[in-house]
Amino acid sequence: xxxxxVLREEPSRGSFINDPRVRGIFFQALVLVLLVAGVWxxxxxxxxxxxxxxxxxxxGFLKGRAGFDISESAIAYSSDSTYFRAILVGFINTxxxxxxxxxxxxxxxxxxGIGRLSRNWLIRKICTVYVEIxxxxxxxxxxxxxxxxxxxxxxxPRESINLPFxxxxxxxxFYFPRAIWGEGSWLILVALLLGIAMxxxxxxxxxxxxxxxxxxxxxxxxxxxxxxGLPLLAYALSGFPLSFEFPKQSTFNLVGGFQVxxxxxxxxxxxxxxxxxxxxEIVRAGIRGVSTGQTEAAAALGLRSGSILRLVVVxxxxxxxxxxxxxxYLNLTKNSSLAIAIGYPDLTATAGTVLNxxxxxxxxxxxxxxxxxxxxxxxxxxMNVVNARMALVER
Amino acid sequence: xxxxxxxxxxxxxxxxxxxxxxxxTLDDVKAKGFIQCGVSTGLAGFSAPDDKGEWQGIDxxxxxxxxxxxxxxxxxxxxxxxxxxxxxxxxxSGEIDIxxxxxxxxxxxxxxxxxxxxxxxxxDGQGFMINAKKLPGVNSALQLSGAAVCVQSGxxxxxxxxxxxxxxxxxxxxxxxxxxxxxxxxxxxxRCDVYTTDQSGLYGIRLTLGAPADHVVLPEIISKEPxxxxxxxxxxxxxxxxxxxxxALLDAEELGITKANVDEMKNSDSxxxxxxxxxxxxxxxxxxxGVSNDWVVNIVKAVGNYGEMFERNVGxxxxxxxxxxxxxxxxxxxLQYAPPIR
Numbered sequence: 001x002x003x004x005x006v007l008r009e010e011p012s013r014g015s016f017i018n019d020p021r022v023r024g025i026f027f028q029a030l031v032l033v034l035l036v037a038g039v040w041x042x043x044x045x046x047x048x049x050x051x052x053x054x055x056x057x058x059x060g061f062l063k064g065r066a067g068f069d070i071s072e073s074a075i076a077y078s079s080d081s082t083y084f085r086a087i088l089v090g091f092i093n094t095x096x097x098x099x100x101x102x103x104x105x106x107x108x109x110x111x112x113g114i115g116r117l118s119r120n121w122l123i124r125k126i127c128t129v130y131v132e133i134x135x136x137x138x139x140x141x142x143x144x145x146x147x148x149x150x151x152x153x154x155x156x157p158r159e160s161i162n163l164p165f166x167x168x169x170x171x172x173x174f175y176f177p178r179a180i181w182g183e184g185s186w187l188i189l190v191a192l193l194l195g196i197a198m199x200x201x202x203x204x205x206x207x208x209x210x211x212x213x214x215x216x217x218x219x220x221x222x223x224x225x226x227x228x229g230l231p232l233l234a235y236a237l238s239g240f241p242l243s244f245e246f247p248k249q250s251t252f253n254l255v256g257g258f259q260v261x262x263x264x265x266x267x268x269x270x271x272x273x274x275x276x277x278x279x280x281e282i283v284r285a286g287i288r289g290v291s292t293g294q295t296e297a298a299a300a301l302g303l304r305s306g307s308i309l310r311l312v313v314v315x316x317x318x319x320x321x322x323x324x325x326x327x328x329y330l331n332l333t334k335n336s337s338l339a340i341a342i343g344y345p346d347l348t349a350t351a352g353t354v355l356n357x358x359x360x361x362x363x364x365x366x367x368x369x370x371x372x373x374x375x376x377x378x379x380x381x382x383m384n385v386v387n388a389r390m391a392l393v394e395r
Numbered sequence: 396x397x398x399x400x401x402x403x404x405x406x407x408x409x410x411x412x413x414x415x416x417x418x419x420t421l422d423d424v425k426a427k428g429f430i431q432c433g434v435s436t437g438l439a440g441f442s443a444p445d446d447k448g449e450w451q452g453i454d455x456x457x458x459x460x461x462x463x464x465x466x467x468x469x470x471x472x473x474x475x476x477x478x479x480x481x482x483x484x485x486x487x488s489g490e491i492d493i494x495x496x497x498x499x500x501x502x503x504x505x506x507x508x509x510x511x512x513x514x515x516x517x518x519d520g521q522g523f524m525i526n527a528k529k530l531p532g533v534n535s536a537l538q539l540s541g542a543a544v545c546v547q548s549g550x551x552x553x554x555x556x557x558x559x560x561x562x563x564x565x566x567x568x569x570x571x572x573x574x575x576x577x578x579x580x581x582x583x584x585x586r587c588d589v590y591t592t593d594q595s596g597l598y599g600i601r602l603t604l605g606a607p608a609d610h611v612v613l614p615e616i617i618s619k620e621p622x623x624x625x626x627x628x629x630x631x632x633x634x635x636x637x638x639x640x641x642x643a644l645l646d647a648e649e650l651g652i653t654k655a656n657v658d659e660m661k662n663s664d665s666x667x668x669x670x671x672x673x674x675x676x677x678x679x680x681x682x683x684x685g686v687s688n689d690w691v692v693n694i695v696k697a698v699g700n701y702g703e704m705f706e707r708n709v710g711x712x713x714x715x716x717x718x719x720x721x722x723x724x725x726x727x728x729x730l731q732y733a734p735p736i737r
Contacts, residue, residue, distance in 0.1 A: 054628040055487060055509035067554045069569045079557035152584045156529070171585055172543060252530075252542040252588045253568070262586070263570075343572045343581070349548065352573070356480045356549030359508035361487070 046362060061358045062087075068353060070345045072261060083354045090350030091371055097268055097346065098333040098375070104272035105332060106325075109279025116284050127280065134277035139335050142274045146266035147342045157253050166246040168254055174265065175247040178258040182241030191234035192227070199223035263344035267336065275332045282324045286317035318390050326383035330376050337372075347371055420492055420626070420633035421465070421685055429471040432458035433491035436476040436575055439599035440709035440717070441497045441517075441622075450474045453708045454495040456698045457516055457624055461493060461640045464690040469697025478574050480549040483508050486627060493637060495624040497593065499551045510625040513638040517623070517709075518721045518730055520616035521555050522594035524601065528609040530588060536615040540565035545578050545587035547571070552592050555618040579603060593620045598715050632685050639684060643691045645733035646671055647700035649724055654699040657692055671736045680736060691736070701731065 115127035206217035247257030355364030434442035673688035681688035723729025
């Protein structure tokens with residue numbers, strides 16, 4: 001009893017000030033107070049100075065009529081829409097280019113990364129040259145390369161290059177027929193979703209059966225048949241409701257059909273190519289990080305080289321690859337703000353225009369920062385979930 | 396925690412900048428010894444660097460005139476090239492003392508943006524330019540439905556464009572860039588069919604294109620664009636100095652005071668000319684304004700009168716060859732009118 005009391009009092013050494021626990025709380029509280037005071041002082045300073053300079057402040061301007069047009073918009077937008085909607089259009093454009101860019105960059109990155117480890121001299125060298133070129137050029141120059149170097153030298157609209165299936169390519173972009181879904185086409189979508197669900201179910205069952213009995217099942221072909229076959233069947237059953245609108249020549253431009261503008265194309269291609277070079281190096285590092293003993297052991301078990309890569313090397317490599325991959329995805333998203341140089345209406349461009357038309361610089365910058373931060377945090381959160389699934393389950 | 400810190404830093408930077416701009420601008424300007432003048436990134440006739448790197452144009456010369464009024468020396472100006480998007484923040488934050496950058500005077504800019512426009516140094520209107528060689532048969536803006544239109548972002552031009560096409564029930568594809576050079580390059584490369592900006596700007600830009608003769612400016616003027624210099628709100632003395640520099644340029648032209656004859660004019664028999672040039676006994680006109688009494692002499696010696704400034708930069712003495720038109724003095728049927736200096 002007595003010895004216990006002595007033990008309990010020992011860390012305080014009799015003085016309240018010397019208690020490390022109290023000290024810890026004190027300094028944390030101090031930092032918090034300083035931080036709150038700092039934020040308050042800055043906010044106060046901004047508000048007072050804006051009022052003194054007779055500059056309007058607050059977020060009320062977001063409800064005002066925008067009055068300017070935006071070239072690319074995934075949602076309904078006109079000059080009568082609000083400033084908020086203009087910013088939303090920019091945000092969606094940023095998300096679109098980031099998502100398709102991430103997917104493409106990952107595919108190119110994996111191909112090039114594995115290619116750098118190929119036994120074929122030519123493939124290996126081509127992949128090395130790709131990585132060294134794109135990794136060592138600033139992304140802005142890559143964007144200009146695609147915009148001014150490739151797409152701007154295409155012919156004008158009247159001399160468009162004819163491509164198969166009624167598509168055209170000219171310096172105003174890539175035009176292809178737009179699908180017009182008639183009545184009953186919802187059946188096709190339902191069939192597609194059903195096909196995907198059934199394919200997933202079949203894959204699961206086949207895996208369980210192979211685990212239990214060792215008998216393989218042709219999962220790939222069954223899945224393709226389900227995912228492609230079912231919608232085709234639905235298409236036939238609902239009476240072929242699909243028709244196409246083809247792009248046609250008019251006074252100035254091609255009209256009709258679907259247009260992919262050169263601003264989007266060059267930004268998308270540049271971001272994909274640029275980030276793919278980094279992803280390729282991450283993939284190469286991940287594969288090299290799996291010890292050769294693993295490959296040798298798998299070979300000793302009699303697995304073929306394709307199966308070794310798919311079943312032994314890649315699952316282990318993914319654990320090394322995913323964390324740095326997240327950084328590259330974040331980089332790609334943030335680099336998409338370079339769109340402003342070529343006039344793609346992303347978040348930075350539209351929020352910047354709003355900022356300039358209303359003169360509310362502080363609010364505009366705060367909105368941009370908050371949105372990019374949110375986008376990055378969401379990307380990180382998704383990648384953390386993926387990482388947790390891939391991580392080694394320790395028993 | 397980290398992102399709060401970043402936000403704090405950003406906001407703090409703005410806060411400091413705003414407080415730096417609080418003192419009387421005239422004292423700040425005198426203390427640093429020059430005027431910081433916000434100009435465009437290069438628009439021929441208004442503000443563009445020449446082959447020696449000297450800024451030329453009406454807007455650049457206007458800043459020289461203010462420097463001449465304040466320091467008696469028109470060279471005490473430093474120029475800050477600004478994009479359309481950067482210009483207002485630069486003035487609000489105190490980075491520049493005058494915004495003289497072909498900027499349209501609107502009520503929103505006078506009120507919500509916290510600026511004060513001092514006057515209209517150039518009456519302009521928005522127009523359209525097309526490549527006549529590629530688009531034969533187009534001779535009116537009303538034939539432009541379906542065209543791709545190049546425009547600079549964050550300008551009144553962008554807003555007028557949307558209004559004009561909407562009210563005439565026409566469609567267009569906006570091709571929007573932040574920087575003037577980017578718009579020029581895109582138009583020259585054929586990314587768009589039409590270039591729209593202030594008409595004076597179109598004439599200036601046409602000279603910089605690959606084949607200027609191929610391009611025509613369409614006759615329609617779709618807006619009022621009174622271009623003029625602006626200062627921050629809340630400093631009446633500085634506002635008056637800049638405003639009366641503009642009026643002095645006009646009054647000098649009206650009274651026939653030129654760069655060449657300004658010294659003779661000091662001994663003129665006309666009491667009005669003597670008063671304007673600060674030759675009246677015990678005059679206080681200049682000192683009341685906060686400058687020396689021979690301020691008008693200094694202005695005219697530095698840049699000439701308004702008419703000389705116009706002809707040199709955009710008129711007959713320049714490659715642009717723009718006629719005075721509505722920018723003539725009121726005595727010659729134009730809109731330029733200045734209150735008397737007395």
